Amino acid sequence: MTESERYKHIKKLKDMIISCSGIGDCRIGFRPTVGRFGVCPSYEHSPGFEPYHARGKLRVLYGILEGTLEPSEELARIFFQCPTCGSCHAICHQSYDENINWFICNYIDHTKAWEAFRADLVEMGLAMPRHKELIQSIEENHNPYFEKHEDRIKWLSGRQFPEKADTLYYMGCTEPYRLPEYAQKMVEILDASGIEYTIAHPDEWCCGSIALRTGHLKIAKELAEHNVEAIQKKGVKNVVIHCAGCYRTFVKDYPEILGKELPFKVYHATEFFLDLVNQGKLKLTKNINKKLSYHDPCHIGRAAEIYEPPRELLKKIPGIELVELKRNRENAWCCGAGGGVKSAFPELAVEIAQDRIKEAEEIGVNTIVTACPFCVRNLRDSAQSLKKNEFNVIDILDLVTDAIEK
């Protein structure tokens, strides 16, 4: 690697990195008026030195750009322990809302900076070993789970889909390989609405979220190019995605990676189903007598600002009592699974999710509903680690399928 290639990803963000004014709200900001209680989940579960939260990370990147610091394995581990939840971005004076984000100030996109540095670390041979394995699996199998590509639709038991349709269900990897019941529920709901839809298999590959979050940009680009082309071939207008990570990657990252707008509209399942309910195509009539709280997944929440559709959809289900968690919407506490943390630092991911379980219990709720298979898995692992057998972690798909008029 030549000198000019070193840190090429963070060099592009130099203006942003040196602009941190260093107030440090990204450590543990509380702002009750707007529902903000704490900021950084990885900091809260760390020894607490500065580089464990955003200000310290930016200072470290500054040092690297100035040539006063060299990356090390220890430093890399700290950067890879961040679930890239974007909470620091949401509270930062220089990015937290339109009021402060002035054009002559320098806007800081924190997660973009972390991901850029991860890409530099990967190119310097400092990737996390587990991430390298996952990437290898994606290259070999088109999924990070070391599963055979053809098994992506095993749960469909040979069902056939039309060659072309206006709508396509992009299933991602986690649901078909690890939580197939949710892939089945997606199909069940789409079937119940009576719309014609198809899937991209065998040409559906991993969306590349894991590659992007863990600094493997080259493969992420290849995956983006492949998936967009494969979906385009199906002649679809709408793509519906339930996996929050895939959704964010499609709507936020693909246009940036590919340098162009996508040739189809992408909907998160909660947005899409809410539309179907409002159009009368999907009827949710069965009473579900449940008190629960909605956990905002970071990938559709802070990353894509889908806060209300899941809540609206829940309100369409008879008998649901929705009690908001103290930290919700842009102030939501991350489950801890994102950014490659679940795979490389599983214990940390579970510890962070325990905060969320306790937060629900504090308001007398023993069911968390979310809209992301990653959050479901990690929150369930966490409830189990706390030996909370009576605590339920479900997905909004569970409630919708139960409420469908059959």
Added chain:
Amino acid sequence: MDLLKTIKEIVGPDYVSDADFIRQSYGKGIAGGLIEKRPDYVVRPHSVEEISEILKVANKEKIPIIPRGGGAGLLDGVLPPKEGGIVLDMTGMDEILDFNEDNLTVTVQCGITWAQLNTFLMERGYYTGSLGPGSGMSAVIGGGLSHHSVGGGGAAKYGAVTRHCVGLKVVLANGDIITTGSGASKYIKEPFSRWGLGPDLTSIFLGDQGIMGIKVEATLLIYPKPKYRSYRTFMIKRKAPKVVSKILLDYRKAGDLGIYDAFWLPDLSVAAGLGLIVSEFTVFKLWKEVNPKGKDVFFYTCEAESEEELEQNVKKLNELALQNKGVEMFGPEIEDGNIAKWHYEKNGHWQIYHGFWGAAGRGSIPQTAEHHIPIHQIPQMMDALSKWESENQDLLMKAGPAIHGLGSALLCDHTTVEMDSGLIVFNKPEFREINEKLWKSNLEMVVRSGGMPYMAGMRYSRALIDAGAFSDPYYNFLKAVKYALDPNGIISPGKFYLGGKE
């Protein structure tokens, strides 16, 4: 002596580090563009006893100790004077130890943030009155008490935070642990006052810039949060320094009008805000419509226990403002341009002005010269700032250009006003030398013009000495107190040119 091994034995291996990237991240203040000074070690203690043990070692070995809270100070208060030493990161000590409703006090560890504490208190109907510094979301109690903080809200009603501290637990340089205020008596179980057991020795550690000892616990008075609030915003079309000065003094002379905060945003700040309009931001959007030339803006918040009291006070406060020529009032709602209401009800904190720090352009940062003066001296100080700016125009241009002026001013204790003046400079290596020169000159100018540093840190405390503010007998007295408590000068060395090898 293997210092790292010794400290590990005291705090545990996870809470001390000599890693270069950790030391680097503690080696810059908020004025991040200036010279970096890495400590040798960073330690995150979790008990008073751990701190005591660390100080015993440091005192014996004559190792500098730099206590650090939220790291939100603007004048390098948390940096070593040169490379080396131990930074004590106090943020691991953030417990609320005693919430005492019978005594209306709260005792906390000094590493808790003002926002964490006030969130806890407000959920129970109380607050600390003065809510800490403007950076109170990240700034901690210990730093606020060291800096005599204002700006986080409530300064007009309650004054600086130091007024409400009734006792401290402090670790001295030799490792001794003392309790000040009424807690100094072993027969008094609940701290409630600073006076009565001899001289007020708590005050030695208040506003001390962290040089006298390590504050580990503090007891603060708490107050019931009034139920009613009102906010109004005014445009000042002419002679703003004189008009603001008159309005604020009239408010004070009118007795208790329940005024909680009063802010002045000079035309420089308003113009910056107007230049940065985004369509969604209704306050600035309206300002653009009704205040297109970016005239000065003044706003207040007042509190009351009843609607009648509030109405009466608002009427009086508005009259006192509007009796001045060229003063116009915005409507009562956020949509009408009432930024005061926006601060409290939408933004949730007095922190908008931090956004101005980037106002000079990409990569710009603040080099503050915030100071206190009596209200009636606002016009003279504004003249002094203008004069300095004219004299340093060439240098300012060479620095990027850097911007100089007053960002905001707020009413504090009695007739004190905090003037948020200073520089906005570019955080680039090529400007560092010139930035240093400008900052030093600017701070000394404020001192010579009668300004009293708000937070002093390393920079202002030295500017006081460099500008010859202290008489020899006074400076000798300060030294005598410092070295009586810290004979080896290990705690926060360098401030006021005290301690260390200087």
